[in-house]
Amino acid sequence: MQTGHVTTPFGRRPATLALVKGQLAITAPSPGARVEKWKVFRDVCEARERFGLQDRALAVLDALLTFYPEPQLDQDHGLVVFPSNAQLSVRAHGITESTLRRQLGALVDAGLIQRRDSPNGKRYAHRSRDGIIEQAYGFDLSPLLTRAAELALLAQEVAAERVRFRRAKEALTICRRDVRKLITAAIEEGASGNWLDVEMMYVGILGRLPRYPDRTQVEATLDEMELLRNEVINLLEMQLNTDYMHGNAIQNECHIQNSNTESIYELEPSSGKEQGESLPEEPPAKRIGVEQKRANAEQIKSFPLGMVLRACPQIVDYGPGGSISNWRELMTAAVVVRSMLGVSPSAYEEACNAMGPQNAAAAMACILERSNYINSAGGYLRDLTKRSERGEFSIGPMLMALLKANGDGNRLAG
Structure with missing residues (x-):
């Protein structure tokens, strides 16, 4: 007793x-x-x-x-x-x-x-x-x-929490600086894109951060700011890639027009069979269009898998064994969802070519999450594909909207 x-x-x-x-x-x-x-x-x-x-x-x-x-x-x-x-x-x-x-x-x-x-x-x-x-x-x-042992453990936990809090604040400061300077550079140098809207998103994220935040609020703001930074980098990379492809197109045209000093009509004529007829070459403009699509798909960055799953939790039910732990399992689940939503294989293949297989799978997860509001999943995916081919699409805003609408919304709102 x-x-x-x-x-x-x-x-x-x-x-x-x-x-x-x-x-x-x-x-x-x-x-x-x-x-x-x-x-x-x-x-x-x-x-x-x-x-x-x-x-x-x-x-x-x-x-x-x-x-x-x-x-x-x-x-x-x-x-x-x-x-x-x-x-x-x-x-x-x-x-x-x-x-x-x-x-x-x-x-x-x-x-x-x-x-x-x-x-x-x-x-x-x-x-x-x-x-x-x-x-x-x-x-x-x-x-x-x-309680000596308990007090020692509590002291260690508090010290570790303080270190984690300090590092989260440092990471947020660096991320804020990156986003602020990238937006300023884009506006001052006339990069294409709606940078004023991006700046408003930046201001809105900081506006939701309390004056004296705790660690959870700082980490939630850091998640949002990192997502915005990735979006800004994506937009700038697509802009730089478009400028690079346009420069290559002009250079290729000049090369095609000027490099052949001997016209084929100056050679000794003979029948087509003797000359060994070959199939007509693909027009330069078409080749450039294909290269542009591939370049866009390579330049659109994939967001972290955990972020995609937080924004689109319904896709997890269609993964192998009812779970998703890597990108391969997400892409497998996306194929199942594609068939379930009536998206044709060709539409999904075009999306993979335009934005990359990982982003295409993430796009299917977003479409599944909003399927109650989308009349035609196939048509919606084709529209995203066309926008991606023109360099006008990034999956970042879709993920941010779903994060705010789903369970992470309150956490991100901080």
């Missing part, structure tokens, strides 16, 4: 069931258990937010530990300290008595100390003839010894 660890407060302070529950939850330290008292104090300071403690509560705990004579909390030497309020106030940097009582109550509620009240409410100790303390009334520090 643990009734020996349950005590009631003196005077008008009531004994609540919560107080009893907290005392029962703290088991007695094992015989011979000891821990360095200032290490425990540092762990409590590190994890103070988990207990809802203020700086003054830590100052009071520090003062209580100074009244324990040994450097280590040791069950064999007793763990009850019994300073007066006046002594505690002096060692706690002169805080008022009302503040002292309030912070002592906070330490008790946090389960870091326990009251051992005497019959008259005063703090004192009974000693033997040899001066050894036999019974003490005051504040019991045994919870610090009992």
Whole structure:
């Protein structure tokens, strides 16, 4: 039985069931258990937010530990300290008595100390003839010894959380800088595209970030900002690729017109069979169009698989075994969905050629997610394919819209 660890407060302070529950939850330290008292104090300071403690509560705990004579909390030497309020106030940097009582109550509620009240409410100790303390009334520090391992673990978790928070803020700062400067460069240098809308998206993402955000809010904003950065890079790469292909087309035309110094009509004529007729060459414009499609498909970047699955959770049901863990499984599921939605194989093949197999599979996942609002999935996919061939399509806005509409919407809104 643990009734020996349950005590009631003196005077008008009531004994609540919560107080009893907290005392029962703290088991007695094992015989011979000891821990360095200032290490425990540092762990409590590190994890103070988990207990809802203020700086003054830590100052009071520090003062209580100074009244324990040994450097280590040791069950064999007793763990009850019994300073007066006046002594505690002096060692706690002169805080008022009302503040002292309030912070002592906070330490008790946090389960870091326990009251051992005497019959008259005063703090004192009974000693033997040899001066050894036999019974003490005051504040019991045994919870610090009992919970030493728990406090150390909490301190490590809080420190790791702080590091993760700091790195998330650093990553968001870098991502913000990238997006801001890329948008500015695109606008100032006249790159084609609706960059004012992109800038409004950038401002909107930052506008949803609170003035004093927590780690979850920073990471949610970082997810959105990284998605926007990928979209901006996609648009710029498609623009640069289009300029490159146009330059190649002009150069190829000049080469075709000027490189043949001898006309074939100047050669000795003979029958077509003797000359070894060959099939007419593909027109340069057509070759350029095919190269353009392939280049666009290569330049459109695929977004992370996890992001696609968060935006389009319904596609998971059509994966092998009802799950999707890689791009190959997503593409397999997309083929099943294509057949189910009545999209022809040729339409899906054209989409794969125009935007790449991964983006085509992601597009099918988006169409499945919005199938209730799309009359013809095949026609919708062909329209996306044509826009992709013209360099006017990126899957980023579709994913962002679905992320906001689905379960991640509240998280991204931060």
